[in-house]
Amino acid sequence: MTGGNRYLAATCLTALLFTSGEALAGAFALREQSAAFQGLSFAGYGTASNTISTIFWNPATVTAHDGLKAESVNSFILPNGDVDTNSVTVGGIPLGLIPGAATGEIGDVGVNAWLPGSYGTYQYNDQIYLGFAVNAPYGLSTKPNIISAGQIYARSSEVLSVNATPMVGVKLNEMFSFAIGLQAQYFQVRLKSASGISTTSSTVELRGEDNVGFGGTAGLLITPLQGTQIGIGYRSPIRHDLDGQLKVGASSQNINADLVLPEQVNVSIQQEVTPELRLMGTFEWTNWSRFGNFNVFNQSGIVLPQAALGFQYSDGYFLSFGAEYDFDEHVDGLTVRAGLGYEWSPISEKDRSIRLPDTNRVWVSAGASYEYNENLSFDLGYSHLFAESDDINIGPGHPAYNGVVIYQGDVEASVDIISAAFRYKF
Template identity: 25%
Template sequence: MKKVMLKSTLSLAVAMASSQLFASGFALNEQDVAGMGTGFAGRSSSAENASTVYGNPAGMARLEGQQITGGFAVIDASTDIKDARGNASGTNKGDMVPFTAVPFGFYTNKLNDQWAVGFGVYAPFGLITDYESNFQGRAFGSKSEVQVISFQPTVSYAFNDRVSIGFGPTINRIAGTLESEPSLGALIPGTGDNRIKVKGDDTALGFNAGILVQATDTTRVGLTYHSKVKYKLKGHTEVTPGAGVPPSLLANGRYDASLNVDTPESWDLSVTQDMNDAWKVYAGATWTRWSRLKDITVNNEGVTTAGGVLAPGIVGSIKEEQNWHDTWAYALGTSYRITKQVVLRTGLTFDQSPTNNTDRSPRIPTGDRTIFSLGLGYDVMPNMTVDLAYSYLKEEPVKVAHTNALGQGYSAKYKNSANGFGLGVTYKF
């Protein structure tokens, strides 16, 4: 038995990217249902409820007393796959994103005219994609699941009634699973698909910071920075050889695995403009540094085979390029209070995809997207507000064309869309 260290791009971090989320790459926007209704156009400047802990920590200075905001959003996605071609046989149903819920919760407490504190629990990144068992592109990814949960204690300080700042360290927990089914059929005809499963997790620190300026009596400007977070995931890789694959080429086993990956930093600038007592207009732009994701490598330790020979392209030394680029998202929204208790919202968002035509794979079949949003806020009591929101996402059609080190190829045209629904409650006391 021969022990070696090897590198394999069984890309756990690549699995984070999903075209069905309402932000670019594998980011999630769903931390506030009121903001969801305006397309998150005024996220860093509105400060309308306790979710400002995430949107802009400086906004806590505007909230009176204590507030709790909680809720969830659900995502119903669909994908149309056409013109699929590849070495393997199989189906291309495209129904790979299950009905998914994204919860959140926030608390704020204004201590005095200058100081406020708060706390948030939310999901800034995450996805789940799960293709059918006979998916034609299964060699490039059959299932991907990633969850990032952040805990954020936060403090804000108001210099006066015009300018405030806020800061909150984040404690972030990431856990992920990646599965794929590459084949050695080009080397050994008639052998079955091999199953590869990678799992890993880590906890790391980051921070959010922001400034909020009441520029005029009717204009408010906010700027928020979300830091990058450096993860060193540790877990294991499980290898199950297909029928007819000799142990001398690929052995059944479980091996320690590790992966270094950074979630990107972002800047969010937005403006809230009061047109009159009923109308508000929101505008925002977000820049995200996705260019940090150049390539992905999983390190497996202690891999052994009976003959000391490893199958190339499965647990051998290969490298999967990503070469993502930085992205911009732009949003415009408005709200109208039709009665003292009821406010209506709408928003339009344009969001760039970080992927490129050369390196896009079935794990990341994402293109630029347009998102239309509607929202409703209802004050059921003087100290309680219920928010509802709906968003429709439509992506530009994109092409996927990939070949691995085993000579397997897969190409197809993807057309993605999604419906999002949100429910949130804010209680003041």
Template identity: 30%
Template sequence: MKLKAILPTKLSIAVAAALFSGQAMSAGFALNDHSATASGNALAGAAASRSDISFSFWNPALFTNAKGIELYGSGAWVMPEMDVTVNSASAPASFGGLPVSGANPSGVVDDSLVPSIYFAYPLSEKTVLGTSLNVPFGLSGKYGTDWPGRFHSAKTGVKDLSLSATLAHQLNQKWAIGASVQVHSGEVQLDSVIPDSPLMPTDKEGYGDLDADDVTYGFALGAMFEPVKGTRLGLGYRSEVDFDFEGDAKFTDVSPALGSLGANLGIDDAAISDSLSFPSVLTLSAEHELNDKLMLGVTAMRTGWGSLDEMRIKYEEGADGKAQNDTVLTFDFEDQWFYSAGLTYQMSEALTLRSGLAVDNSPAKDEYRSPRTPDGDRKWFSVGASYRLGSAGEITAAYTHVAIDDVSVVRDGSFPNGSTEDGARGELDADYETSADVISIAYNMSF
């Protein structure tokens, strides 16, 4: 009875285990690489800047920055490094609890390109219609099938692609407002290794993967206020995005003891569904022109990670007429703040220089950190520049180094609250050292 009670949880978790296995540039799995201009200041002043239309991601009112029909395209090349040192690992107690062999994984997190595109079309002197394409959330990573923690996770891919339509209006010289509606296309790919059952051994390990997707909607609101010339305050809000993922769980080389034979657990190919809420983002920013060449910007950004309290996976009946029990993955993320400050220096009419520092706090708690969430607090160090090419437009580049706190993943087979949802994956003790470098390039032109 113990094997039957534990294994559905173990195996269904194993399929989903890699959801948060990688590291993105921002805390959790948020991506904030939506503008090479903003990246040069470490997002300082992101919701209040008059620089260009790319700042509309954080505040839709900033589409009023358009100087006519305008196109802004940006790409961020994210180059993360993750070193994982496994101190010890063992199989679940129900599989004998023996040590798990394997080498430390390498190349866990892949380089990735984060694209952003903005287009503004003025409807009148004060009203602008805008559209944008962004990737607000995402990660990718692969531990492989040979590392000692392979029962916890093997491979992952998560992506949220957002298409927005925005209306922004300049009320008067002091106030601008804006609102957008968004269509979000979300995809999840999750793989993990499944241990061989000691009851009916096959001398090989199984493999499970989950593929699911959904299309849903969100919105954004924003306002910009300039109480005195040269001082701007901005507020932007992007809504929580609720996904109802649907897809398929597929298994290969799974021991018969875990399927229709043996324990009759229903571990076979089946349709799956899962509801997951990506967090809201509130951005508060200010810019102040210190003189005719130097400008100070600051930002405080609150991400509502508390919406990710848990992940629940439901399984339909497979070919054997059995359905796995629901899987509940506890994250217990906390809402967190991002803070940044930066300077912009107008060196000449054509050349603008930028720099910035930021602190980005992780939503993960120590007691729930796992290979799915090896997340640590971050510090950003950014520099950037823009060069105006006259009527040909403007080119912008930025470089950011992200220093991420070292963390340890210590799984002893149960959560602190006594839950057994983690226990059936076995024990794991591993240390993580992570950092990232990001190069962003953008081109902006008016027609």
């Protein structure tokens, strides 16, 4: 590599640090980190591919890329989540019988979002490979109507994360590779609700942020036979010490809360059927059950029960299958793909809320890649998520229940996702 190319490469890799802007999306955990695997419903995302975005799930795939490469991914998330109110009672009295009470519809809580991601890989020698990723692995933006029958439980919700992960991979031989990495993650949360049921109720806002929380990532890539790959990836839990404010109307006080975001394990397989056709699959487990109740403390270290963060999620699971085909005989450099997946949400009726009315969902995806020349390639992926209709029942036993207002409703949701990426080999 010439001195000029080294300088250009270093400049592009450095730029990756600054091109991932703030991202919010209509789900708490964000899977949309790859345009190529978006078109496969993320089947096989932990195995080696032309895209280097696989290092997000399995850093060992960094060993499949020679030279120096950079990739930029941009996903556009278009959610729809209609929440209909069935009944609301306050101390046993129907909301509609209380003078001045807000009885409006909650409406569509989904907010459109842009989710960027950036990647870089560098082959140091025949055995050592370096990688770097900047992503937003967690995000949430929901916004019900401000004046609504459910306002005491949610007016808006925002979660932001920015994660930088340097990693190193070792290629032991043609069969085994492994890698480890360090996660450095910024996390911010802003939750708003109404102070009461009246149409004139003020807004209660809980805002917290953590400078940086740390975790790890690790992966293994196995090639037992030519054309067969097995990838195993791990992303560790990350603890965030959130400092912020609790605002009620014009008054505010400093608060502190500790959150632990869950670890994830994924297993992927890729099987070459012919030189042009590949079949893929992925199973993913996320330990959301560690995401239970989190106390909020004031600056004197006293617990604020009215601000407690209650979730009580269950574990989350994801399963997908897909296939891709190279159309080199017809269009040189063109690959098409499709995938089908099913996601078991960690949220069920026992803890589903207006803030995050998540349900189980079916993924249907398609996409394509085009290799413009030996250096520049493009990916495009599309998914439609069919979310199952389900109920919201906030009452005794629900982690968000305030002891007074019982809310019952239902949610119907769907999501469209479009992802595009380009990558360059120096």
